[in-house]
Amino acid sequence: MTVHLDRRGFVLAAGGAIAASAIGGSALAQPAGRKLGYAIVGLGGYGLGQIIPQFKNCQHSRLVALVSGDAAKAKRVAAEYGVPPSGIYDYNNFDRIRDNPEVDIVYVCLPVSMHAEYTIRAAKAGKHVLCEKPMALSSKECEAMIAACRQAGKKLMIGYRCHFEPTNLEAIRRARAGEIGKLRYFRSEHGYTAGDPTAWRLKKAMSGGGSIMDIGIYALQAARYMTGEEPVAVYAKETTDRNDPRFREVEDMIEFQLEFPSGVIGSCMSMYSANRNQVLLMGDKGRIEMEPATGYSGQRLWVGRGRENEIQPPPGPGRNQFAGQLDHLSQCVIENREPVVPGEEGLRDIRIIEAVYQSAREKRRIALKA
Amino acid sequence: MTVHLDRRGFVLAAGGAIAASAIGGSALAQPAGRKLGYAIVGLGGYGLGQIIPQFKNCQHSRLVALVSGDAAKAKRVAAEYGVPPSGIYDYNNFDRIRDNPEVDIVYVCLPVSMHAEYTIRAAKAGKHVLCEKPMALSSKECEAMIAACRQAGKKLMIGYRCHFEPTNLEAIRRARAGEIGKLRYFRSEHGYTAGDPTAWRLKKAMSGGGSIMDIGIYALQAARYMTGEEPVAVYAKETTDRNDPRFREVEDMIEFQLEFPSGVIGSCMSMYSANRNQVLLMGDKGRIEMEPATGYSGQRLWVGRGRENEIQPPPGPGRNQFAGQLDHLSQCVIENREPVVPGEEGLRDIRIIEAVYQSAREKRRIALKA
Structure with a gap:
């Protein structure tokens, strides 16, 4: 993960002068200043509520197509955001997106069980792909998605928005700069109260699992980007009330311990039965704490011996983490580099x-x- | 542990009217209002710095004897606290304490490796015993200590001062009262930066182990008294830089996960390489948080969805946790009940x-x- 810092450093440096720094074949093929076109696949809470409204904050990305199984909804959203009728697709005619030169990138905002299929279909249609987390139901599906994008010569990026969130970026920078000394311990707890028992996230065939797939993955990601290490072993305990109608198919709570090569221990927990969102990194000279750590907004960061020293991070690469994420992939496409x-x-x-x-x-x- | 609440309730109720409520054989033998006499064994940082100054805050306990290997120090402390020369012992003549009717209770404030020996010698000398935590080097030693006190017909109490600390008592009360709903998750991290590599706590033969024996035991205790349950399984990972001169013999950091019968998971960590002192209990309707949780003073408590609602606990059984602990054993002796x-x-x-x-x-x- 150390490589991320360098890459990110590059992203940040390139942020203000993207046209000038654009190099490589695909970049030369783009008119200077052109915004890349995104198709959003899935008009659920996240795609419609969080992502689509962000294009107005983007420098290098614009919304040009929608994919939905609900024609009326797609038409309404298209009208609201200026997507032409020719940019509306459903799940049957999705592959025709190949013939739409306005679409550079397909953003897969679907239930997890559909990530692999739509990523692979998008790659086969000649589009770059931004796919929501968790990447897929299984590592086997992930491997197929990577292979499909590689074969098509297209980028594949995962929607890990915290890599574009200023508070997390500043926390990473300070950890790497040695501000809290030698790292010893990482802990993250992520949870929220699951409501509707019929939600797709609570159906194993669609979600692949419970809280760890949806929200615990933020704890896992943070364990890796905050320490800059890859775990060598895990131990986990799951505990779920299977009589609760919400948890017939997927786990409520799971606590997992990660062993890192340096001796750092990562202690992570996710749950669907209470709200929680925090990250703690302890070194032998202090600690870095974020709470909330990975929300849509409102992150807070403290560095020092306790919570005396709250940090206001410098601006991130985008106007916010969502816009930063969208523009990052656009820039990667323009400059032909890896996300x-x-x-x-x-x-x-x-x-x-x-x-x-x-x-x-x-x-x-x-x-x-x- | 649920029984503790009842016992504690009794302790609190009995607090103001101890002479009137005193019952049983040994109680009847005591003149009303008599303060029980304590012998402090070990004039180290804890005994001398924390315990001895507390007798002035006690209602039912007084300092009547000292046991030390350092005659000059013992004489000086005795003079300062009004202990007569006849109340000064060393480790060789300790058993003569049997002949001192002023001494009711022996408080063992020695390195862990000496707990069993001095508890057993005290019991054989016909004295009740308060022994510091951790109780001993091994469960086998603990069993021998319990047997010796039982055989002598004397009380044995362990110096778990948090059971007399108002913030912890209030946190327990609110957890049991269901204020945060169904309990799901407990977490406690306890640590401090170990300094002097020659300290007895860092010598395995004297301490029995590293951070878990000294400070992690607070996390373990809290896991049990906050949940009111006994763990059914554990998993632990230890990580220590053995090249650090402080950690040649004992562990620095250990992270351990406790499984409780109700499905609560307890995640505990102790370390000797950074300062940390906190407890979190999460239920499906809120959380209880203490930080610092188990210090000598300065505890803070929050109950609710976050840290919006700080709680000022009602007074505990003593003027402070130390005095409350000393007086509790005195009262148990007077009333012939179990600590x-x-x-x-x-x-x-x-x-x-x-x-x-x-x-x-x-x-x-x-x-x-x-």
């Missing part, structure tokens, strides 16, 4: 989550392959 | 700590016997 959170990054998390589930099932420590 | 934290309570923790060490050594989950 800071490529498919391989999503695959790594899914492999660890698979080991976490295996550990919880078998009640034993699982060593992770390097 | 809220008897030897069996110390034994329970040592058994769990042994399982934690075994888990860390064998890298596997250890089931605990009921």
Whole structure:
């Protein structure tokens, strides 16, 4: 993960002068200043509520197409955001997006079970892909997605928005700069109260799992980007009230411990039965704390011996993390470089989550392959 | 542990009217209003710095004897606190304390390796015993201590001062009253920066182990008294820089996960390489948080959704936790009842700590016997 810092440093440096710094074949093919066109696949709460409204904050990205199974909804959203009728697709005619030169990038905002299919179909249609987290139901699906995008010569990025969030970026910078000394311990707890028992997130076939897939993955991601290390082993305990109608199929709470090569221990927990969103990194000279750590907004950061020293981070790469994420992939396409959170990054998390589930099932420590 | 609440309720109720409520054989033998006499064994930082100055805050306890290997120091402390020369002992003539009718209770404030010996010698000398935590080097020693006190017909209490600390008592009360709903998750991190590599706490033969024995035991205790449950299994990971001169013999950091029968997960960590002192209990309707949780003073408590609602607890059983602890054992002796934290309570923790060490050594989950 150390490489991310360098890459990110580059992203930040390039932020203000993207046209001038654009190099490579695909970049030369783009008219200077052109905004890349996004198709949003899935008009659910996240795509419609969080992502679509962000294009107005983007420098290098614009909304040009929508994919939805609900024609009336698609028409209404298209009208609101200026997407032409020719940019409206459904799940049957989705592959025709290949013939739409306005679409450079397909952003997959679907239930997890549909990530692999739509990523692969988008790549086959000749489009770059931004896919929401968790990347897919299994590492096998992730590998197929990576292979499909590689074969098509297209970028694949995972929607790990915290890599574009100023508070997290500043926390990472200070950890790497040694401000809290030698790192010893990481902890993150992420949770929220799940409501509607019929939500797709609570259906295993659609979500792939419970709280760890949806929200615990933020704790796992943070464990990796805050320490800059890859875990070598995991141990996990899951506990769920299976009589609760919300948790017939997926886990409520899971606590997992990560062993890092340097001796850092990562202690992570996710749950669907209470609200929680925090990150703590302890070194032998102080601590870095974020709470909330990975929300849509409102992050707070403290660095020092306790919470005496609250930090106001410098601006991130975009007007906010969502716009920063959208523009990052556009810039990567323009400049023909790899995103800071490529498919391989999503695959790594899914492999660890698979080991976490295996550990919880078998009640034993699982060593992770390097 | 639920029984503690009842016992504590009784302690609190009895607090103001101890002479009137005194019942039982030994109580009838005491003149009304008599303060029980304590012998402090060990004039180290804790005994001398924390305990001895507290007798002035006690209602039922007074300092009548000192046991030290340093005659000059003992003489000086005796003069300062009004202990007569006949109340000064060393480790060789300690057993003569049997002949001192002023001494009712022996408080063992020695390195852990000496707890068993001096508890057993005190019991054989016909004295009740208050022994510091951790109770002893091993569960076998703990069992011998319990047996010796039982055989002598004397009380044995462990110095778990948080059971007399108003903030912790209020946190327990609110957890049991259901204020945060169904309990789901407990977490406690306890640590401080170990300094002098020659300190007895860093010598395994004297301390029995590293941070978990000294400070992690607070996390373990809190996991049990906050949830009111006994763990059924543990998993632990230890990580220590053995090249650090402080950590040649004992562990720096250990993270241990406790499984409770109700499904609550307890996540505990102790370390000797940074300062940390907190407790969090999450239920499905809110959380209880203390930070610092178990210090000598300055505890803070929040109950609710975050840290919006800081609680000022009602007064505890004593003027402070130290005085409350000293007077509790005096009252138990006077009224012939069991302390809220008897030897069996110390034994329970040592058994769990042994399982934690075994888990860390064998890298596997250890089931605990009921």
